[in-house]
Amino acid sequence: MSFELPSFPPAQQPQIIRSHQRDFFQVSALREQADGVLRAWLGTRWLSRWDKEVELCTKLLYFGLTVGRACQTLGEEYTDIWIHSNGSGDIPSRHARAALVLLPILPSYIISRWSPHLPPTARIIPLVRRVPMVLEVLAEVNLTIFYFRGIYYDLAKRTLGVRYISATPHDPNTRSPSYSFLGILLAVRLIHRFVSFLRPITDTASKGKRPVDDNEEVHIDDRAVSAMIARVDADEAPLTTAEEDERTVLDFSEIPATVRGNRNCTLCLEERTATTSTECGHLFCWDCIVGWGREKAECPLCRQSLSLTSLLPIYNL
16 A cells, blocks of 8 residues: 655735735744844934844744744744745755845845945945845846746746745635736836936936046045945044034033033933924934934824934024
8 A cells, every 4th residue: 555645735925925024023022122232222313323223133033933944924824824845845954944044135235334444445335335226126136926826926936946835735726816916016116217227227218428538537626425424333433522523503501400411312312413303393303313214204102203304404493
C-alpha cells in the first residue's frame, strides 16, 4: 500500500494581500508601543534623533522572530499560508530566511544614514541619490506583475524564489477576485514616470543645451549651496548656550532666573536657542522643531499639522 504525501495549493492573491496588510498593522502597532516606552525613558529628542534605528530594530524583531525562525508571521497565521521554496520544495533555508528579513529593510536604512555623511563633492553622491528611486521603481514593477500573476508580492521573495502555499483547500465553485485593474493602474503610473524621466533628456537634446552635471557645485558668496542646506547631525552639532545664541537679541543678564526657567524647550529640555514658533503658537528651538518636523508633520504638544515652511523664527523670546 503506497502512501502519498498531501500537496498544498498555491496561496491565492486575497490571502497574500491580507497577510501583508495584517503584518503592516502589527509592525505599526509594535512601533507605536516602542515609541511610547522610549519616549518615557529617554525623551522625545532622543527618540527623534534615533527614529530610523528604532524602526529598523522593530522590523528586525518582528520578522526575525517569525520569518527568521521559520514560523508564520501574524498575517500568515491569520490567512493560513506558509512560505515555500521553489528550489528545495521545502521551508526556505536559514540563509534564505535571513535574506528575506534583511533585504527589504537594510538597504534603505544604510542609504538614509550613510548618504548625509558623504562630502558634497563626492562623485558617488548622484548614484546614491538614485538608488532609493530605483528600488521604488523595481518594487512597483514587481507589484504590477503580482496583480496580474498573483505569485510574488514583494521583490525579495521573487529574487529568492520563495512563494506562498495555502493550508486551506480551494473551493472549485468559487472564483477568486481579480486585481488586474490595480495592475493596470500601476502600469500606467510606471509609464508616466518613464515618460517624465525621458522628457528632460529629449528637451535638452532638441534644444542643443548642455545638460547640467550633478558634480558641478553651485556657490553663493563663496559658500557651497549643498553645505548651506545639508542636514546637520544632532550628535555632531556644537552645543550653543542661550548667551552665545546669535539668533536671540535678549539681554540675559537682566532676565530673572524664574523667567529663564520658563524658556526651556519641551523637546531638548534645555533653554531655547533660536526660538521658533509653530502655527499653533508653541515655542521650540529651531533645530529641535525642524528635526522633529522632518520625521512627523505634527506639533509635539497639540498634534496640530506642522509645516516646516510655516515655522516663524522669533528673536526676542
